[in-house]
Amino acid sequence: MCSYQVKREMENKVFGAFLILLIVTSSAIVVGDGFRMVNAQTPQNDVTLDIQKFTWEQPTLKVIVITEENSSWWQPYYVDSVLRAVGIWNDAFQVFAANHSEFEYVKGLSLVPTFSDDAHSGFDIYVSWTTEPINGGGDNVGLSATYSISGIAVNSSVSLAVNNGFGIALDEVEMQNVVLHELGHSLGLGHCNSLGDIMYPSSLLGSPAQGISTLDVFGVATVCGWLANSSEEMPSDKWPKVSSVGSPSDVAYEFFPLSSANVPPLSVLEPIVGPVRFVFKVILKFVPLELLVIIAAAVAVLAVVSLVYRKREKGTLFAHSRGCRFFFCHRFFFAQSIEYTCAGFYKSRQTDEVSG
Numbered sequence: 575m576c577s578y579q580v581k582r583e584m585e586n587k588v589f590g591a592f593l594i595l596l597i598v599t600s601s602a603i604v605v606g607d608g609f610r611m612v613n614a615q616t617p618q619n620d621v622t623l624d625i626q627k628f629t630w631e632q633p634t635l636k637v638i639v640i641t642e643e644n645s646s647w648w649q650p651y652y653v654d655s656v657l658r659a660v661g662i663w664n665d666a667f668q669v670f671a672a673n674h675s676e677f678e679y680v681k682g683l684s685l686v687p688t689f690s691d692d693a694h695s696g697f698d699i700y701v702s703w704t705t706e707p708i709n710g711g712g713d714n715v716g717l718s719a720t721y722s723i724s725g726i727a728v729n730s731s732v733s734l735a736v737n738n739g740f741g742i743a744l745d746e747v748e749m750q751n752v753v754l755h756e757l758g759h760s761l762g763l764g765h766c767n768s769l770g771d772i773m774y775p776s777s778l779l780g781s782p783a784q785g786i787s788t789l790d791v792f793g794v795a796t797v798c799g800w801l802a803n804s805s806e807e808m809p810s811d812k813w814p815k816v817s818s819v820g821s822p823s824d825v826a827y828e829f830f831p832l833s834s835a836n837v838p839p840l841s842v843l844e845p846i847v848g849p850v851r852f853v854f855k856v857i858l859k860f861v862p863l864e865l866l867v868i869i870a871a872a873v874a875v876l877a878v879v880s881l882v883y884r885k886r887e888k889g890t891l892f893a894h895s896r897g898c899r900f901f902f903c904h905r906f907f908f909a910q911s912i913e914y915t916c917a918g919f920y921k922s923r924q925t926d927e928v929s930g
């Protein structure tokens with residue numbers, strides 16, 4: 575085997591490793607406002623949740639979900655996604671109130687969904703979908719905007735993107751996670767600093783169906799603290815005065831398990847997505863998400879460069895040489911000088927021609 579063939583085999587292995595890494599990292603599509611991994615990386619005591627400066631003056635919030643069944647992009651599972659997200663919040667209110675007597679008033683909170691193909695007035699939260707990029711640009715897939723007067727919410731609008739920033743339709747699990755997150759905003763929550771929390775501002779597509787944390791519900795309990803004394807008529811200054819909360823000492827930071835009714839059916843792609851998700855969970859235990867994104871971007875660029883280089887290499891010796899000059903990243907990563915690569919290629923060709 576000539577030296578060129580040895581080098582080519584080495585390059586093929588490295589190139590293969592690049593492609594595998596690219597495929598894996600390509601799954602880490604980071605989106606804003608909606609997704610997350612399940613592993614909390616922030617120590618429990620440092621987990622904080624922002625609180626918005628409004629409250630609702632009624633504990634039962636009427637949610638109208640505007641369906642568009644005649645649109646080509648409409649998916650029936652959008653309805654199920656909202657129903658389950660609403661169910662997760664309602665279940666959590668009840669469990670939290672049952673486990674923490676000082677927050678018993680939380681059991682009075684509930685979201686009541688109604689489905690309609692048209693928007694009607696008289697509702698508190700309006701949920702709708704859009705095929706357009708979500709306001710804010712980038713990779714946002716959900717947005718919640720609440721209109722309030724003197725700290726009292728009048729209504730809230732939840733916009734859900736049909737596609738992610740890459741133009742790929744959100745699946746049932748992803749949509750459910752986004753709805754869960756946006757309803758949290760409509761309930762008065764801001765963002766959480768823990769990657770494992772549903773109120774973390776960004777997460778990964780392909781995450782499993784998520785639950786919500788005790789801190790999320792404690793946040794809502796803080797927003798609606800006026801309910802603790804329901805006999806008192808709520809004055810207009812009852813909106814939360816804190817901008818951020820952490821878990822109280824007697825409330826452990828943990829996640830509410832999902833009831834079977836709130837677990838979406840597994841995707842047919844689960845046998846593929848599942849292992850990839852597992853790999854990412856493991857990686858994210860050791861590597862910050864931001865660093866992973868940078869690595870993914872770098873690997874993607876290198877893979878493209880490699881592809882272009884290999885394509886050119888199939889041409890004439892002249893084209894091969896030109897490719898080396900233009901794409902010197904190849905030289906760096908394969909630890910081969912331009913001169914050696916070209917000379918070796920030329921020499922091996924000559925040898926092959928002689929021996930063959």
Ligand SMILES: [Zn+2]
Pocket residue numbers: 607608755759765774775
């Ligand atoms: Zn958000």
